[in-house]
Amino acid sequence: MSIPCTRCNVKSSTYHREYSGERLCPDCFKETVLDRVKRTINKYKMFEWDSRIAIGVSGGKDSLVLLHLLHMIESVRPKAELIAVCIDEGVSGYRDEALRLAEINCRKLDIEMHTLSFSDLFDETMDEIAVKERELGACSYCGVLRRRALNEAAKQVDADRLATGHNLDDMSQSVLLNILRGDTHRIDSFDPGGQKLGDYVRRVKPLCEIPERETTYYAFIDNMEFQSLPCPYADEAMRSDARRFLNQMEHKRPGIKFAVYQTGLKIRGTREGQVMNRCEICGAPTPGKICRTCELTNS
């Protein structure tokens, strides 16, 4: 027996949003996701009417959903521009498929795509880094280098914003991880709306209030092709633990991810008075003497 959509009351519902009690048909589901992303953009004043927005596209579902949503949202602003920026970390097999998916979607939406590789920027691929003797897991290297690479790519295309596909699950995991690690600096910089810091292009996270289940379901009903290969270096044990814990809590108590995310927003400090130094090696803004990218690439 089909249950009518609680929003339009016309079509049959296909998705139960447990934390709100809504039962939605595919059209209303997509509209409510779009509305929430628009509200998030407005709440954090993420874009100007004429922003040149670099979208970090990995080829995964989150970044592809972001690409499609921003294409819809920004199409009513003729002065706004979208450019997809893709990072080729040099993970053979895995990244080839992702870049192919990114290219298909950019072509479909007529969005320019700019690719930058780890080997261009750091003279090393992730495949080469992964086989080296190292203190940290591969994800730690990849995350830091990828963040720098995205910023460089955004600068190369003269973007004034860099939008990434971080979703509610990513955000709530980060809050929990930073609390567990006692990393007060990162809690202070928890900011979905981002800030212009020195040479860093302002990073914004328009999907920060969309749960990962919903970006996945959106991609499914929009007939997007899914990446079939997992990253061979995915080994971020602590984040996996946080993800599993939050998923189990959300299953028992729907809405817990929103609560953790809101807690992060409440406990973060302000950046006023926070002094940023210049990295002694590359000149990038850093709270210490050497930035994390240089620490890792020189270790």
Added chain:
Amino acid sequence: MRIRVRLMGVLSKAQRNKEVFLDLPNDSTVGAAIKTIIATNEALKEVLWDTEVDSPSPNALIILNGVEIKNLQGTETPLLPGQELVLLSVVHGG
């Protein structure tokens, strides 16, 4: 009865096939179908099944004939011949 199971994303690699057909007893549920498909595939079980609570992983999106099963009766949803079950892992390949 026979149902079609479509595996998307990394699950298709875990099963080494994008779709399989399952022959099940007539009064089977979604939960029974999933247990059948993971019974012979450890890689698929790892992604799809939460052994701690003996139910599908909260990371899995399970869709029966276009309807997510949380909008039905969850894993207790009865199956009908010819239906299509889509299994999709939420976290991988993001």
